[in-house]
Amino acid sequence: MTELPEHVVRNRALWDDWARKYVASGERRWARGEPVWGIFSVPESDVGMLPDDLAGKDAIELGCGTAYISAWMARRGAHVVGIDNSEAQLATARRLQREHALDFPLLHGNAETVPYPDASFDFAISEYGASLWADPERWVPEAARLLRPGGQLVFLVNSFLLTLCMPAEDGVAATDRLLRPAFGMYRVEWPGDPGVEFHLSHGDWIRLLRRSEFEVEDLIEIRPPAEASTRYPFVTLEWARQWPCEEVWKARKR
Ligand SMILES: C[S@@+](CC[C@H](N)C(=O)[O-])C[C@H]1O[C@@H](n2cnc3c(N)ncnc32)[C@H](O)[C@@H]1O
Secondary structure, eight states: OOOOOHHHHHHHHHHHHHGGGGHHHHHHHHHOSSOEETTTTEEHHHHOOSOSOOTTOEEEEETOTTOHHHHHHHHTTOEEEEEESOHHHHHHHHHHHHHTTOOOOEEESOTTSOSSOTTOEEEEEEESSHHHHSOHHHHHHHHHHHEEEEEEEEEEEEOHHHHHHOOSSTTOOOOSSOOSOSTTOOEEOOTTOOOOEEOOOHHHHHHHHHHTTEEEEEEEEOOOOTTOOOSOTTSOHHHHHHSOSEEEEEEEEO
């Protein structure tokens, strides 16, 4: 068996531990008919994360967690595969599959090396999954390998601006000051937090996507709806009304 990279081993331990904190939100999102996205539950009509014509398409969720996005795609008629690095997250996903009478493959593994042949999928998606926790230099080319020509990659992450304004202390909300340099940011380890995240500038994302056989189609800076709320302490609604706290990238495989 190939050895897992160090950041994947660390993030596996972290997510096996955090999985219990994601059970209730996973249950709520599985129960929804219409998708909502990100930390402020922005409606699908605002961001268009999912293509209109998913019926009969092959779709993969990279870092699926409790797999509610996979469930939404399966209900739209897609042939779905979810892959996640945490067996504990997948245990919740499997239970919710049974409760909602939906069945699709859920793989325990690293989204940087997915055990499917080249050109197996029409659509790949990640919401704070591989898009945040896997190494972009590995998972973006892997997504390109998995997609057929003309296939689409859509992913949601913290905005780069938020990452510059977030205090390192856990539980403290983003400020209106730039707290760290933008240049050179890539792999990020927050003090006291055992996980490893990856945050790229817009220029770095564009160059990586283009190098990996993608054309960038859109970059959506998310604005929360009027009455939005979030359980996450790292950004306030007041901040998110003034600056983008999350961003969605849409790219097409050449
Ligand atoms: C925040 S959850 C994403 C799921 C869901 N969209 C959500 O926002 O709750 C992050 C998930 O990414 C998974 N993950 C982290 N690194 C990964 C990797 N290298 N390959 C696959 N999954 C990974 C974690 O195990 C975790 O379940």
